[in-house]
Amino acid sequence: MSDRVYMTREAYNRKLEEVKRMEVQMAEIAEKIADARAEGDLKENAEYHAQREAQGQLQAKINQRKSELSRAEIFDPATLPRDQVRIGATVRVMDLDLEEEEDITLVGSGDEDYDRGRYLATSPLGQGLIGKKVGDKVAIPVPRGNLNFEILDIRFDDE
DSSP, rough: OOOEEOOHHOOOOOHHHHHHHHHHHHHHHHHHHHEEEEEEESOOOHHHHHHHHHHHHHHHHHHHHHHHTTTTTEEEGSSOSSSSOOOOOOEEEEETTEEEEEEEEEOOTOOOBGGGEEEEEEHHHHHHHHOOOOOOOOEEEEEEEEEEEEEEEETTOOO
């Protein structure tokens, strides 16, 4: 898995802090496992088994975050072109099928919030919009067909 994970410096730092917190939790779980082991028979020790399961789940999360951080490519939105859709842009599109306008913000890993219209730039939607300019029409393939948009406006938070 060598795909780059684009993120802002802020998202990178948040994920790094999350890993540090989870590693502290791992130490606490290890102590609980040791305490449960000291109680004797492990076959019927529910606390021991619960803590072992929690340890495995937490380790999987830590591994995932560390993988993302190791593949992180930090970007500075201020250094990227401003006349085309790119990561960090908020794009006003006209949905040509529904005849409705919508704002879509393309973000890096750790900043996505689909309920607020913040989509990963690496998502199919993001990839379909990247590089487009105002006035361009685009058909983005998705499992249920195509999303058909016209780019109405491109803006950036720092404007």
